[in-house]
Every structure is written in C-alpha cells, then in structure tokens.
Amino acid sequence: MFIIPDKFAQFMIKQFGEEGRSWLEQLPATLASYEERWNITIGAPVQNLSFNYVAPAVGADGREMMLKTGLTDEFPIQPEALQHFGGHGAVKLLAYDEANMVMLMERLTPGTSLRVVENDEAVITAATGVMRKLWRPLPEHHYAFPSILDWGKAFAELRQQYDGGTGPIPAAIFDKAEKLYAELSASMGEHVLLHGDLHHDNILVDEYEGWLAVDPKGVIGEPAYETGALLRNFWPDILSNPNPKALTVRRIDQLAAELSFDRERIYSWALSQAVLSVIWSVEDSGQLEYEGLYFVDLLNSIK
Template sequence: MHKLPEQFVQTQLELYGDRGSTWLANLPALIAECGRRWSLTVQPPFAGLSYNYVAPATTADGTAVVLKLGVPNPELTSEIEALRLYDGHGICRLIHSDAELGILLIERLQPGKMLSTFADDEQATAIAAETMRQLWRPVPPDHPFPTTAKWAKGLERLRAEFNGGTGPFPAKLVEQAERLYTELLASSAEPVLLHGDLHHFNILSANRQPWLAIDPKGVVGEPAYEIGALLRNPSDELMLDRRLQARRVDQLAEALALDRERIFGWGIAQAVLSAWWMYEGHGHSWEPTMALAQLLDELAR
C-alpha cells in the first residue's frame, strides 16, 4: 500500500488517539477485505484526504464507485442512514455499507467537478440552493439522526473546557451564539432531514443530474440551518468577503423563501460552534471561522 499523507495520519491521531493508530495499522487489510467482499479493484485514494480514506474503485462489471472508510463513529453511521433515506434523490447513491467497520461503498459521480471550481459565486450559490431544495425531506418519527439542538451542546463543552469561561474565543460572540441557539431552536420551523455540511466541496457535477451532493452528516433541524456551512466556504478569502456574504444571504433568502434574519442568526451561531469544533478536534485553525461570526454579526445589524 502507498504511503498515507502525513496530514491525514495526523488528523486520525488528533481525533481518535490510540483507536486512530490501530485503525491506520489495519487499513491495508480493511481495503483488501472490501475488495474481496464486493469484487472491487481499488485505486489510489483521492488527493486531499481529510477525515476519511476515500478512493475510486471499480466493480467486476466495470461500474465506477467510491470506497469510503473511516474510524467507526456515530457520524459515519448517521451518514449511512441519511444516504439510505435520500435514496439517491439530490445525492450520490449508497450501494453497500458496514457501519460496524466504518465502510461505505457509494456511487461515483462523474465528471465529479466540485462546485468550488466555479469562479462565479452567484451561480454557485444558485446551484447550492437548488441542491438544498432537493435534499430537504420529512424525517420518520423514530429517526436515528442527531438534531441541531444536540449539536448545540458543543457550546456546553466549550464552557466546561475553560471552567465556565471562553478561553481564546471572544466572550461576546460565544454568549451571542448561546443566545441565538436558544432563541432559534425555540422558534424553529418544522424540522426536516438536513445534509448538515452542504458546501462547495460536497456538491459535484454528475451525469444523471447536473449537480449532486456527497458526504451528508444527516442532522434534523429547520431548513434555514442548512445555509451555515455554505457561508463558511469555499475559502477563507471568500468567507471573509463582506460584500459577497451580504449578497449570498440575500440571494439564498429569496431563492429558498427563508427569513434573512434567521439565516444570519444561524450563520453566526454555527460559525462559533464550528470554531469550537476545530479547537476541540485539532487545537488550531479556528480563527478564520470566528472572524466570520464577527463579520456576519456586523452585516446582520
């Protein structure tokens, strides 16, 4: 097996410690097992591995697929369940899975050009809005998905980490995020199944539809919550572009018939939570996302 990227290895160790180390050691055997189980020819992984090992593969009849492997965790299980419920509508199809081993075999989207390659952000935002419309759907009463309220508990961990304070994070923004989560959750519209991480790198060009999503988190909440991830992408430069973000919010509010104030509110609250998640998981690289929270707060006034 080829050498794994150092950043990918470091991410597994930062997130999972000894479990991550064991998983990395067993990864070659796991790939071989997938090849035997589903008669796959597995190719070298895609560039830019981050949280999971993702590689193109072909089946015995030549069908192009993607093999995705990760340390077994609730997030991967939620992704599997979300893909099952979506059943290919607006998103890649799930072909096989094994939640206990952290394995997904999914449809390969071709040509697979990422939305992040679009130079026209207004057009990219319109494509993202249409993708959101296709994905949002009612959830069964006994659904297995986390809720946006459960995700909000990450801010409680932030407080616990800093003995009730906010550590390196601006106290005003943390307090605002806590308040916004409380207020917005209490006044939310009817919840639906959200992608949960729908941004420019998770929307790809495809043959059976012009654009389809990949990598759903699978979270239950009101539609306006979905927009937060898009505002945090595809680069720090664009994320912190004041004029661009103001236009995005206006465009999405109109295209999706959503309240502009709620989009800003969720954007601020999620930016703070996302910054905390970066700190919690890696201990670094959270500052630009916190700067976005400040920018959105200023635009919302």
C-alpha cells in the same frame, strides 16, 4: 497490493493512537475482503486523505464507484443519511457494512466541486437546488441522527470547561451567538434531515445527475439551518472578493428569495454557527479558529 500513504498512516496514528495503528495494520486485509465480497477492484486512494481512507473502485460490470472507510463518527450516521436521501440531491449509497465501517458509493464524473464556478449567483442557485432535493420528511426511525439541539450543547460545555467563562473566545461574541442559537432552536419550524455541512466543496457535479451533495453529517433541524455552512465558506474566497460585505449581503438576500426563508433567520443562524465552529475548534485543538471569528465580524458589519 493496496497503497497506504505514509502521511495518512502517520495522521491516523496521531489522531487515534493504538486504535489507529491497529486499524492500519488490518486495512489491507479489510480492503481485500471487500474486493471479494462486493466483486470490485480497488484502485489507489485519492490524494487528499484525512480522517478516512477513500479510493476509487470498479465493479465487475465496469461501473465506477468510491469506497470509504475510517474510524470517525461519520459512521454509521453518514451512510444512514445517504440511504435516507436515496440519491435525491446526494450521491447514491451502493453498499455499507456497519461492522467494519466500510461504505461503497457511486462515483461522480467529473466530480468537480461547486467551488470552481466563478459566477457566485449561479453557485448559490446550484446549492439551493441541491438543498430542496435533500430536504425530505424524517425517516420513521431517526433516533441515530443528532439534532442541532445536540450540537448546540457545545455552548454550555465550553462554559463548563472555563468555569462559566468563554475561554479564548471574546465574551461579547460568544454571548450573542449563544443567545441566538438558543432562540432559533426554540422556534424552529418543520424538522427534516439536513446535510449539516453543505459548503461548496461538498457539492460535486455529475455529468448525468448534475450537482449532488457528498459527505453529509446527517443532523435533524429546520431547513434554514442548512444555509450557514454555505455562507461562511470559504474564507480565502470571500476575502478575494473586492467587497466581501456586499457579497455576503447578496448571498443572504438570494438564499432568502430562492428558498422563501426569513432573511433575519438566515443571518442569525450563520452568525451562531460560525461561533459554534470556533467552539469545536477550541475543543479539538485548544486553539481559536480565526476564520470563524473574522466571519462573525463581517456579519456584525452588516447590521
């Protein structure tokens, strides 16, 4: 008997309509079929379900794993990214069926996130260590992955939506970010496959392998792009620091030193990505993501 939480079911129907309702109706049969196919036993789902159904599983040999399935655009990009990373800096992909968008990954124990570490310098060092392991040459066949140029099209799309304007986003902020994103994209160095959303809660610890990334977006771009998500997350944690400005300056300096990146490039990617996240929020909900704008204000105060 598989547990399908009511809150999760309601969310999926709200997000995906009849497609979500049909997927939920088939979900128990789908899970049962993969228990048999992969010779696993699936347990109760994790408590923080959102767009995907995620649950622990145990193999016949006692090996602990995590099963994930859903309707989002994470499939097939995420499993293909994990396959490319091959366990170097990221959780290992054990099996994947594209037909039903079901993937099986190793389970990290204890699996606590980098967010619980109180020493922020140690946090950045752990994150840069993961980054260096992840960044490998692009696979020969990499056309399934979007590029940061593709992501950057959101600037023009929002202008089109608002007849050349910037909608609810302040024009001065939007214009600066749009210009920076275009300039950085045109002057990128070596292209690698990036995680694309490498913040504190997407880096978990394993008792044997140390810190590993989970939930990659899988996007092609230069390594310096990867630092943006780490810098702007999480806003409540940043605000809880006695001096958010000094914290952010030190983080940028530390990232530049440990990764041998240009400090100005880290800063510029962070600012332009923060506005890009606001654009995506407007696209999804029609509402501003104020945390992104607050972070932009913080970055502007550094200059």
